[in-house]
Amino acid sequence: METLRFFLERRADIATQTAEHVFLVAVSVGIAVAIGVPLGILLTRRPSLATPVIGFANVTQTIPSLALFGFLIPIPLIGGIGNTTAIVALVLYALLPLLRNTYAGIQSVEPSVVEAGRGMGMTDLERLRLIEIPLSLPTILAGVRIATVNAIGLATIAAAVGAGGLGNSILRGLSMVDSRLILAGAVPAAALALVADGLLGRFERWLAWDR
């Protein structure tokens, strides 16, 4: 009850931080989609590149997030204190699920369908547009969903490098040993993740061609 009252008192702050949080996640997932999906498609055309590129994306996933944010700070242009550093790190994390799902999605398209497309006289681009992308869209979207939910969680740590978002409440709560303040950041972040997961999941099912 008391925590609830505390939340109500801080609703303006929570709203601002939630908006900042959504902004961080939307921008970084957006950039990651713009890089990861075309790159994933390219990898299906140049399979020899697939192992090193997906390997690189795998390695970035293993770097502890707090350390990655820290590493980026001294780098000129993309580093420093603030949203840019946070977005760069979040993009790096979001890249792997997108790359992997795009690559796997296109690889798993029935070979006879692709073969039929070739036999019908489709150009490479027509095959991509009319066969491979539509058929792998549910898998690609599953990647977007994983990347988004991950990014919502990771973005709370971005406060450590001076970015906005719900992480600020958590960080301040930690230093002031105020669990209510921690919850004021953690609860909306968890809710955000659930909502994003639900919405994207619904969109994914709506797109599924084999439903």
Place this chain on the structure above:
Amino acid sequence: MSGPAVELRNVSKRFGAGARLVLDRVSFRVEPGETLVLLGSSGAGKTTALRCINRLVEPDEGEVEVEGREIRSWDPIRLRRRTGYVIQDVGLLPHLSVAENVELVPKLEGWSPERRSERMRELLAFVGLEPSRFARKKPRELSGGERQRVGVARALAVDPPLLLMDEPFGALDAVNRRRMQDEFVGMKQKLRKTIVIVTHDVPEAMKLGDRIGVMHGGRLLQIGSSVEILAQPADDFVADLLRLESAPT
């Protein structure tokens, strides 16, 4: 049109250096309006020979001509759009309806929606599928035989002069296969197209082919009408193949 619709001259192909020859100096001609069946067991090279005709395979040696023109002077995309291609797995696009599948190539060719839809109805009726019942269905709602029919309709969509069929009825059960073969004989007479069919099934070859080319180990052993081949098999292999496979079905 004078001259053969398709001609292969001494075509050889191997997949990868040092691999065995998949095609070993294969030569044959297909006359306009004729149906040639390439017959042989798996690994005989018949599918590879077929795929040389629409440039899905590039020969290492020898020449392929379509309508009197060397195949390398054809743009592969143009060539394939003028060549109907039917494969055993059919390869219908699972996310599109029957109508959209049949209309795909006409759409790529820039036909108007009215013309496409009219053609689609005509073709579905031609392959024995009631357009109003089937047009909106998805491939997974169809039986194997129905899918195969849609595959044939799709291959015929832009009225290509040449039709290539790779084990077109191979995925069907015996009853449906016989029925499709019988119907195909009727279709073929109405269509008057140049057709090349690949099969391992001797009775099918006898039924569908004006001429039959027997292939084994990458070589074309004999080519002729079914009567010629039955009466005078070129060698023991051909004789065995006919005896073993044509007896029980």
